[in-house]
Amino acid sequence: MSQRPTLADVASAAGVSVSTASLAFSGAGPIAEATKQRVLDAAAGLDYAGPNPLGRQLRSGRSGIVGVVVGDALRRSFREPVSVQLLDGLVDTISPLGLGVLLIPGSLEPGAPAVDPLVESAAMDVAVLIWGGTLDDPTLQALQRRGIPLVVVEGQDLPGIVTVGIEDRDGVADIARHLTDLGHERIATVTLPFGPDRRSGLADTERLGQITWSIAQRRLDGLRDAGVTPTAVYETPASLVEQGKTAAHALLSGPPETRPTAVVGQSDLLASGVVLGARELGLRVPQDVSVAGFDGLDLPWLAPDVLTTVAQPIAEKGAAVGRAIEALLAGGTPADEVLPVELRLGTTTGPAPRA
Amino acid sequence: MSQRPTLADVASAAGVSVSTASLAFSGAGPIAEATKQRVLDAAAGLDYAGPNPLGRQLRSGRSGIVGVVVGDALRRSFREPVSVQLLDGLVDTISPLGLGVLLIPGSLEPGAPAVDPLVESAAMDVAVLIWGGTLDDPTLQALQRRGIPLVVVEGQDLPGIVTVGIEDRDGVADIARHLTDLGHERIATVTLPFGPDRRSGLADTERLGQITWSIAQRRLDGLRDAGVTPTAVYETPASLVEQGKTAAHALLSGPPETRPTAVVGQSDLLASGVVLGARELGLRVPQDVSVAGFDGLDLPWLAPDVLTTVAQPIAEKGAAVGRAIEALLAGGTPADEVLPVELRLGTTTGPAPRA
DNA sequence: CGGATCGATCGAATCGATTCGAACCGGACG
DNA sequence: CGTCCGGTTCGAATCGATTCGATCGATCCG
Structure with a gap:
């Protein structure tokens, strides 16, 4: 006994x-x-x-679990403050409903099975895909086959799947206009990964046609919406400060006449890396080069500088996902949500240097 | 149908x-x-x-879920990279075992129930408490009452509970000796929170007797082990760069004759904040003041400086937790684990300034 | 050619709770 | 005194799988 x-x-x-x-x-x-x-x-x-929760769950057919597929590798996602703060907002929203978040690694290292075993066989009532997912994503397919309702964050619109996103395309356009208003003409950009292959370096035209992760694509499109054709597009394999630094060295080492006068980073981490990299090169920000980011994090280490950026309501995004989940579990079909962003001027952008 | x-x-x-x-x-x-x-x-x-996993789980009596109580770590997570990297190491270890991690908020806002509903009624085979937990922690008590095996990270030793930790006391002692070897005599320290009340400011003797979170206590004791009595102990409410900055202003604003010549931060984030704060005060690091941290993170934004610190094997700590879980589920009683740390010299410590 | 053996398949019990309809009880009412 | 009724309590079915012991059929060997 x-x-x-x-x-x-x-x-x-x-x-x-x-x-x-x-x-x-x-x-x-x-x-x-x-x-x-x-x-x-x-x-x-x-x-x-x-x-015993297991007995209750079997009887009710509900596990009370929301599976969250965290990007490409848990490791990277967790260095990615945006995903983490989103998770935080999500937990806050669904915790009172008695729902819990199960972390599910996305695609793993090469050699591992294409999808995590949890995707195939963990109990969950809903699944959330952070950082999108294309229709041919094996994780997405597996979850659909299991009949698990999905919420996709920052992905492309997929038929029959609830999407939560932000107006990032417009936000980047705002930034671009801000820069052209300041007189900038040679504007380069440092992007998020184009797809699971996560390459690094300047992207040529061919490479620009191979973007599969829509978030990078949308933020590039935002520039064009404002009439800006970037003089250079530097693709990074991950949204990290170090990558921004590397990009800065690649973009800003040339002579002042051809060097970009402004750099738009697709994330604040990348942009802050660009600022640090520019400083290493002896360039003053914003006198010699302007730098803008995206996300609206507070980055204490840039002080006294404050990054010009587009702030997105990250916690609110998590809450929106939570609401969508609630609606799905209630049997409804929640509408897609697109949250507004806001241009926030800092000290890292200024008038273009006189030619 | x-x-x-x-x-x-x-x-x-x-x-x-x-x-x-x-x-x-x-x-x-x-x-x-x-x-x-x-x-x-x-x-x-x-x-x-x-x-259907629910049927299987009921029959087998196993949910395949590891509940991880993340305290407020989730909310601050990008700010608290240690917990996050630990989680990462843990997931890597238990994922191949078919186990998943369920995030459980620890203490919530005041006004919320003392423990998250998940603690009371989520299905889990094992629970992990990150950042310790004292015997009177309601979360810990609730889990014990449910008969869920526990693994505690960085807590005090509790009877009948598996503990995973590091030799942080010795590590801090190493740092202290490093500083005294360099001739430092006035050494101040910036600490992690003393307990759930999370106060901020210089701690007097009475306050020093009120430390309930053992991690702060151990790292203080490490100083004393090396024969160092800190000239000042600055308590912070959270391990954040900003808090380190604030502490620096409080500790380093005095005249050179009485000002500490070295500051030991109990985390790298705090220490890097101290470095930034010292720079704001016009002090050179390490010529005017030496700064050391703890954790061994890489902090790209301090470049070209490299923080002197004690590196702990964070991912390995997660793996150790994973192994303990595996053993518990196999019916064993795994031994506590204490992982080694390593003093890593950077450029932020140097000889004490001439009096 | 008959009995032992082995592999494949099946029936039924079991995990621990929820839930629905039936049964039950005392009191109120006709 | 019999009936009806509201409020409780109970029995049994159910959720979806796993697993053990029994059964069945075919092969192998004497």
């Missing part, structure tokens, strides 16, 4: 039937106060800590 | 019994290749994506 007690044990100890004991815990259904108390006392006496 | 198919549907479609169908999926037990194929074909025909 070293087994943990079950509801049946409690019931017999309290001298009631199992169904009555269940009522005492769930509170659903009529039960006399005295009976309820007797059951709870019996439970306390047996060290019974409440109904 | 809009219900999703069950194993019974597949079995009858394939013309076999439920138990045989089960064998076809689980692979446990003898089954003729032809039969197996017939079952799998029937499954494909019905769009059956594999056995």
